[in-house]
Amino acid sequence: MRYIFLVILNLPITGLAMLNILTQYKLGKISKRRFTHQFIFWVVVLAALVLSFPLYNMSRNKPILESSKLSLIDIFESTIIIYLVYIINNHRRKIEQNERLIRDLHQEISIRLSTDGKS
Numbered sequence: 001m002r003y004i005f006l007v008i009l010n011l012p013i014t015g016l017a018m019l020n021i022l023t024q025y026k027l028g029k030i031s032k033r034r035f036t037h038q039f040i041f042w043v044v045v046l047a048a049l050v051l052s053f054p055l056y057n058m059s060r061n062k063p064i065l066e067s068s069k070l071s072l073i074d075i076f077e078s079t080i081i082i083y084l085v086y087i088i089n090n091h092r093r094k095i096e097q098n099e100r101l102i103r104d105l106h107q108e109i110s111i112r113l114s115t116d117g118k119s
Helices: 004-027 030-061 074-117
Strands: none
Touching: 004 030, 004 074, 030 074
């Protein structure tokens, strides 16, 4: 039961991350290469979350969803780690967008200043 609670807590975070990446790609704010890398990353995170505990139990010859040793602290710790990865990834994306905008503005200013100096 605790394992299902862990998955239910983390599903919205990974779903939101994948939806955010898809939205950024459709708006043209990230490249196709970045989209595929990020989407694959979140699919791997979700797959690791969903499959790791049942595979561990299978290797120990226990029932697949038996989670008596999984404490609430473990559940919240895993959820917080995944949420922090989402936040860090989102901030990295915003920083890259700001750097791109500043570079484009600098280039535009340089072009305008060079044309103003010639006339």
